[in-house]
Amino acid sequence: MAAPLQGITEHVWREAHARVCGGVARYYTPFLRMMHGEIPRREQVDATAALSESVACTPQVIACPPQQATHIVDWLVAQGHREVDINLGCPFPPVALKKMGSGMLPYPALVEQLFTALAGIEGVRYSVKMRLGWDEATQWREVMPLTEILQPAHITVHPCTGRGKEADVINHEQMAAIVAASPYPIIYNGGINTRDDIARIIERYPTLAGVMVGRGLIAHPDLTSDAGPACYRPFHDLLVEGYRQRYSQGGEAQILRHLQDLWAYFLPDAPARLRKAIKKSRTLAQYHDATTALFTTLEN
Numbered sequence: 001m002a003a004p005l006q007g008i009t010e011h012v013w014r015e016a017h018a019r020v021c022g023g024v025a026r027y028y029t030p031f032l033r034m035m036h037g038e039i040p041r042r043e044q045v046d047a048t049a050a051l052s053e054s055v056a057c058t059p060q061v062i063a064c065p066p067q068q069a070t071h072i073v074d075w076l077v078a079q080g081h082r083e084v085d086i087n088l089g090c091p092f093p094p095v096a097l098k099k100m101g102s103g104m105l106p107y108p109a110l111v112e113q114l115f116t117a118l119a120g121i122e123g124v125r126y127s128v129k130m131r132l133g134w135d136e137a138t139q140w141r142e143v144m145p146l147t148e149i150l151q152p153a154h155i156t157v158h159p160c161t162g163r164g165k166e167a168d169v170i171n172h173e174q175m176a177a178i179v180a181a182s183p184y185p186i187i188y189n190g191g192i193n194t195r196d197d198i199a200r201i202i203e204r205y206p207t208l209a210g211v212m213v214g215r216g217l218i219a220h221p222d223l224t225s226d227a228g229p230a231c232y233r234p235f236h237d238l239l240v241e242g243y244r245q246r247y248s249q250g251g252e253a254q255i256l257r258h259l260q261d262l263w264a265y266f267l268p269d270a271p272a273r274l275r276k277a278i279k280k281s282r283t284l285a286q287y288h289d290a291t292t293a294l295f296t297t298l299e300n
């Protein structure tokens with residue numbers, strides 16, 4: 001599974017990845033949310049595009065007040081989606097401090113209200129993506145029994161907390177406990193950067209239904225396939241073409257910003273001076289020269 005990353009794994013990235021690199025069974029959209037009483041246009045466009053991609057793509061909705069969540073899921077179902085992932089993992093303070101994402105995990109009563117409202121919508125199958133807790137790695141224990149309300153197809157676990165000393169620190173003890181306690185298939189997410197990492201996780205948790213990879217797949221888009229480094233340039237070509245079309249109205253600056261955001265993670269082992277030239281580009285022409293130099297160096 002390819003993990004959702006706001007601002008990166010949108011339609012253009014997902015489709016380019018599926019076509020050129022492959023090796024992913026399912027993609028997820030970055031989370032949808034309500035802003036000023038509506039679903040932002042950009043998120044609507046992305047969720048609609050997800051319906052016609054080469055590989056299955058599930059839209060994700062942030063855990064939020066029930067009226068907001070049901071509004072988004074009703075809209076998704078009306079568009080034709082039949083699967084929705086619920087995000088109980090986002091640690092971003094502007095979200096989590098409003099008791100959304102992983103910020104909802106310390107409040108089982110809110111989770112229960114949310115799940116009950118969502119379960120009332122017909123024609124949709126849910127999955128859940130969660131951390132162990134917001135500020136305590138055991139908060140999942142009160143949330144897990146509530147998943148029965150949703151009967152999720154699977155639960156993806158990023159085994160760390162949203163904040164505190166265990167934020168972003170993988171807690172294998174709690175992960176093992178969640179695998180043992182869950183009546184639903186579990187997918188592991190977090191810190192997978194190499195194929196050896198995948199093998200180690202599968203060996204450690206043999207009953208997993210799968211793994212989900214985020215930053216490691218953005219860094220090396222061939223991580224889950226045999227496409228190899230030869231896929232980097234054609235993959236990137238498709239991204240450039242896709243962003244040119246998608247953001248043509250925002251002009252060169254917007255296209256450039258999306259491409260440069262990718263390079264926060266993409267090909268981290270490439271020579272630093274070539275990566276720096278990409279980040280310093282001010283025009284698409286400069287960007288083109290800088291990326292051409294980098295791919296040529298990697299290919300020789």
Ligand SMILES: Cc1cc2nc3c(=O)[nH]c(=O)nc-3n(C[C@H](O)[C@H](O)[C@H](O)COP(=O)(O)O)c2cc1C
Nearest residue numbers: 003004005006030031087158190191192213214215
């Ligand atoms: C920039 C960024 C944006 C993210 N956006 C989302 C999101 O929209 N929904 C979500 O469930 N997780 C989101 N995540 C978390 C990732 O999906 C994933 O759970 C996390 O990065 C751990 O996996 P990894 O170590 O393989 O990257 C985001 C992470 C990053 C770094």
